[in-house]
Amino acid sequence: MNRIITILLLCTAWLAGMAQNNVHEQSPADQYQWPTEPDVLNKLHQWQDLKFGILLHWGIYSVPGIVESWSICNESWITRDTTRTYEQYKDWYFGLADEFNPKSFDPTQWATVARQAGMKYMIFTTKHHDGFCMYDSHETDYTITRHAFKDDPRRDVLRHVLKAFGQQGFMLGTYFSKPDWHSQLYWWDVYPNRGRNTTYPIDRYPWRWEQFCQFTYRQIEEIMSGYGPIDILWLDGGWVCAENGQDIHMPLIAQMARNHQPGLIIVDRTIRGPYENYQTPERTIPDTQLNYPWESCIPLSDDWGWVPRPRWKSPARVVNTLAEVVAKGGNLVLGVGPTPEGLIQPEAVERLQAIGQWLDRNGRAIYGTVCTTHYHEGNLWFTAARDGSRRYAILTLPDDEPLPDTLSWSVNLPAKRVRLLSTGKTLKHTIADGRVTVRLPQGLPAAPLALEIE
């Protein structure tokens, strides 16, 4: 028994590390299609102003703290312990539903921490590829409302998560996986499973595929119609698409979803076209500024969900990333995985609060800003106030690097003055040979900082 547990733990740690290998490609940059509906455009612009959000992965995979869903998928980059057959492993994984009993579930804590971090919108996993619904679906029994947490009055966790974040003023988003590895309409056990796609050939069983499309449609409708206002529908699993022979009928889904949620932003990620209202580079930042809506999704640790031994990114690293993302015209959604008990753990809280403290003092250089043509020089990233009255320079400073005594740059030169944003103090500057040089005050912490340029 002990041996099995050790092997399982080892393989768990390995799989968690492997999560990184499975990243979604971004759609080709030149193929963004602006939505035409005015209310969608409107919401999209509102969303672009928010800049910083939280992406919460929470599900049965949180119980042992392993990679979300992927360990049951038969692809070459995945290994499992050899003491269990694939079928035994899958039974164990799906059976985690009977152990997932998050007694300390506290979405108000999540929302409070996210607000303290300076985040303005949220996305929550309503259903990941493993098919376990984190809401009260009536299309399947495989839901949190019908397993270990079923007797808890808060069993319909999606409702409570949206309520808690809604109360704290967040824009609300729902992550939903198009592929469903628990459904016999997608992974039909009659055929062996060889990877992320349907087990059966769709051209031979078109009726089965149609049933899956209807099932997906109805599940999305449950979320869109039963949980109050929702702003973003974030659809994962880009291999489920017409181009790949898995036409899920997006026009029908989109029309239904927007009937329930006027102006809804739809992110059919990696599927270029009218339903990818913003693009989602994963774990990366695009090389250059992009003039259409996009969002980098990056986890605070190496993993999307909770894992037992996370490798955290430092607050400075997140701030640096945010500065670069915003200067390039994007948003950052930071991944945080609540614990199996239902809380955001202290190590994450501490880091998120430190990010928020920086944003409290320097948020004017981030929120509601727009791109400026010269957006980068050295380790300075530039943004601009919407009315054009001022620009901001954010110095990204890697951990353990000291602050320089002076900063100097040659674009976005001040006409009047330069201020340290965190204190409002005007800093002495000189301009010579097309470069401005600013002397920084003594005693500032070695951390990223922002300047206001007028």
Ligand code: GLC
């Ligand atoms: C990747 C992972 C998926 C995760 C998503 C979050 O697509 O495969 O598991 O939910 O990233 O961005």
